Every structure is written in C-alpha cells, then in structure tokens.
Amino acid sequence: MNATSVPKVSFTVNVCNSDAPYLEQTLRHMLRQLNFPFFERIATYDPGRQVGKYAERIQGSQSEVERILQTLLAEGVIDRVDVIPWTEEEQNRILLKYFGDGSIGLKDFSGAPIYQYLYAMDACSGDYLFHVDSDMLFYRQGERSWLFDGLELLQRESRVIVATPQGGPPQARNWLERLTGFSFEPKPTTDWHHASFTSTRYFLMDAARFRACLPLQQAKPGEPLENSLSHTFTRKGYQRWSMNGYTHWAIHPWRHxxxxxxxxxxxxxxxxxxxxxxxxxxxxxxxxxxxxxxxxxxxxxxxxxxxxx
Known part of the structure; x- marks a missing residue:
C-alpha cells in the first residue's frame, strides 16, 4: 500500500470537559505518532457535565476545551469539531439506526457514553474509521504507521472488522522476569492474533462491515457500548485482531x-x-x-x- 492508494480513513476522537488537563498535549501526540494521512480528523465534543464514575475526574471548563479545540483547528492538527446535539430527535435517530431501539440508554450503567460514541462514528464519511479515546498514548518504531498494516489486514481478511496495535509495552509477567528484569516471552510467529473483546479505547474499523452488523445487540441492559460491539461482532461472525510484537503499542492512563x-x-x-x-x-x-x-x-x-x- 502506497500513498496514492491509501483508502479514506476517518480519525474520530470524543472530547468532554474533564479532558481539558491533558487534551491538547495528547491530541498533538497521537496524531504525530499515528503518522497517517487521514481523510478527515474530527473531534466530537460533548460540553455537558460528566456523570457516574466520570464525575470524579478533574473537571475542566467548557471555555478551556473550546480554546484548545480552536487552537488545534487553527493549526491544522484537526479538521473539524462537531458538538454533540442533545435533541430528542437526534438521539432517537442514532439509537434507532444503530440499535433499532430508541429506548436504549444514552449512557451505560456507569455513565460511560453510548450515544456520544455512536454519534461521532456516524459523522465519519471514510471507508474506514479510526476511533480513539482522548487520553490514549501510542508508541511507533520507525516511520511507518501501524494503520497501513491494519488496513492491509482488513482488506485481506474478510471476517476481521476491527484491528488494533499491541496493548502496552513488555512487562514482567512472573517472579523470574521481575528478578532478572528480562523478558523471556517467545518471539511471535505471526503478525496478528484474534482477540475476543473490542474495547472502545481505540480501534481501526471497516465501516461497511460495521454497517452489515447493524442493529447492534446488547447482551445485558445498560452494558457498555464495547460489550455490545463485542457481542454483536461475535454473533455476526466478525473478529477483532490485534498486533503481535512491540513495534507498535498503545497505553492508557489508569487515572487522570x-x-x-x-x-x-x-x-x-x-x-x-x-x-x-x-x-x-x-x-x-x-x-x-x-x-x-x-x-x-x-x-x-x-x-x-x-x-x-
């Protein structure tokens, strides 16, 4: 795959006020590290106050987030900012389109977004979309973006719907590795492996295959969107594959x-x-x-x- 044959990939990130303390540095970092010619780079902003477990986070202000997003727009780091509409009409449209049921909760049992994620994904016009949470950090060895490898995988394997880089750098797994400070993890023999769960933290998704999965199905009422995605993909015969090795990896702050x-x-x-x-x-x-x-x-x-x- 070369620069002239790259398919249209949308970059989409959800943003809220509690992201303010780390938002600007992190978005600059991730787009620099992803090093990919995205078709569009969209930040979808929900200015409402967070609820549930998210209300415990350090809260920023709407004016601060708007200033950050305007700066990133002016400098060409992102291309567009969409603001989440909270009209009943738009909520019903999204929930009916993706779940076939307008009574699905807008957020899960813990306050995590459902409607906001789906609204952001719905606004993407690429053939593929890369969704990422606003706090993710990425390592890249060399200049080549892992997204090229992910696209090649999706184009080659018809049952793969989502591709992701390795989750985290090497870590001591047992007492011997902790004692020696050396990894005895065997070198992988394949580039990818099947992973059963699809997290909403970050993923490269085939948009047409996602549409073919609709409507999404909840395994349990009030569950996180990632549970519904994982459940539906499995029932429809699709899979998430994750990279082996450590030429690319992603890491997530456990607390902000x-x-x-x-x-x-x-x-x-x-x-x-x-x-x-x-x-x-x-x-x-x-x-x-x-x-x-x-x-x-x-x-x-x-x-x-x-x-x-």
Whole structure:
C-alpha cells in the first residue's frame, strides 16, 4: 500500500470537559505518532457535565476545551469539531439506526457514553474509521504507521472488522522476569492474533462491515457500548485482531490524577521513545500513576536523563 492508494480513513476522537488537563498535549501526540494521512480528523465534543464514575475526574471548563479545540483547528492538527446535539430527535435517530431501539440508554450503567460514541462514528464519511479515546498514548518504531498494516489486514481478511496495535509495552509477567528484569516471552510467529473483546479505547474499523452488523445487540441492559460491539461482532461472525510484537503499542492512563497531569509531557516523551518500567503495577496496557505508582515511571525517566521538578 502506497500513498496514492491509501483508502479514506476517518480519525474520530470524543472530547468532554474533564479532558481539558491533558487534551491538547495528547491530541498533538497521537496524531504525530499515528503518522497517517487521514481523510478527515474530527473531534466530537460533548460540553455537558460528566456523570457516574466520570464525575470524579478533574473537571475542566467548557471555555478551556473550546480554546484548545480552536487552537488545534487553527493549526491544522484537526479538521473539524462537531458538538454533540442533545435533541430528542437526534438521539432517537442514532439509537434507532444503530440499535433499532430508541429506548436504549444514552449512557451505560456507569455513565460511560453510548450515544456520544455512536454519534461521532456516524459523522465519519471514510471507508474506514479510526476511533480513539482522548487520553490514549501510542508508541511507533520507525516511520511507518501501524494503520497501513491494519488496513492491509482488513482488506485481506474478510471476517476481521476491527484491528488494533499491541496493548502496552513488555512487562514482567512472573517472579523470574521481575528478578532478572528480562523478558523471556517467545518471539511471535505471526503478525496478528484474534482477540475476543473490542474495547472502545481505540480501534481501526471497516465501516461497511460495521454497517452489515447493524442493529447492534446488547447482551445485558445498560452494558457498555464495547460489550455490545463485542457481542454483536461475535454473533455476526466478525473478529477483532490485534498486533503481535512491540513495534507498535498503545497505553492508557489508569487515572487522570494530579501525578499524571503534572508529568504528562515527560510521560508522553517516554512513550514516544519506547521507554517504560519493565517491572510495573497493573495490566500491561495501563499506565499507573496514582500514589506511589508514579515512581515506577519517574525512575526510568530519570535513568534516561529527564530532569523532573
């Protein structure tokens, strides 16, 4: 696949007021790291106050988020900002189109978005769409974007609907690896593997195959959208495949706490340079910065010459 044959891929990210403390640095980072000629780059903004577990996050202001988005627009980092409409007519249109049922909750049991995600995806006009949460961080080895590999996979494998990079950098998996600081993980023999669950954190999706899956089906009322996507894809015979190896990986901040915001520029630098604590807390794909866990990241930053305040 070369530059002249790249299909139309939409970039879509959902934004809310609680994203303000990290939004600008993170969007600049992810578009730089993805290094891909997107057909369109859309930020879909919900100015309403967060509810449920999301209400506990550090809250930014609407004026602050609007200023950030306007700056990114003016500099050409993104192409468009859509504001979520909260009219009953638009809510019904989206829920009927994607679930065939206007009574589906606009948010899941925890306050996570359903309608907002679907509205953002519905506004994309590309043949493929790359959806990402506004807090994701990406590592890329070399200049080639993993999205080229993802597109080649989707074009080659007719039952794959979603492709994703590796979730997180290497991590000590047992006492021996923690003791030696060395990974004994065998080198993968294939480039991709089948993953049973489709997270809404980030994915490259074939838009036509997604439309063929509609209407989406909920396994349980009030469940997160990612559960409905995973359930529906499985029932329709589609799969998500994830990359093997660590030439590309994505990592997600487990908390948007004061430590994360304070050291954000340093943490982004670490990810972009493939620097991480091999011995670290939590899942491989989560960046833990709350409390004493930030010290795992600060130690490797100092080891690589970063001066921290």
């Amino acid at each position: 706490d004061e430590n994360y915001v304070r050291y954000l520029d340093d943490l982004i630098w670490a990810v972009e340079n493939g620097i991480y604590p091999f011995r670290r807390t939590g899942f491989k794909w989560d960046m833990r910065t709350e409390g004493e866990h930030i010290n795992e990241w600060l130690a490797v930053l100092r080891k690589h010459g970063r001066t921290l305040d």
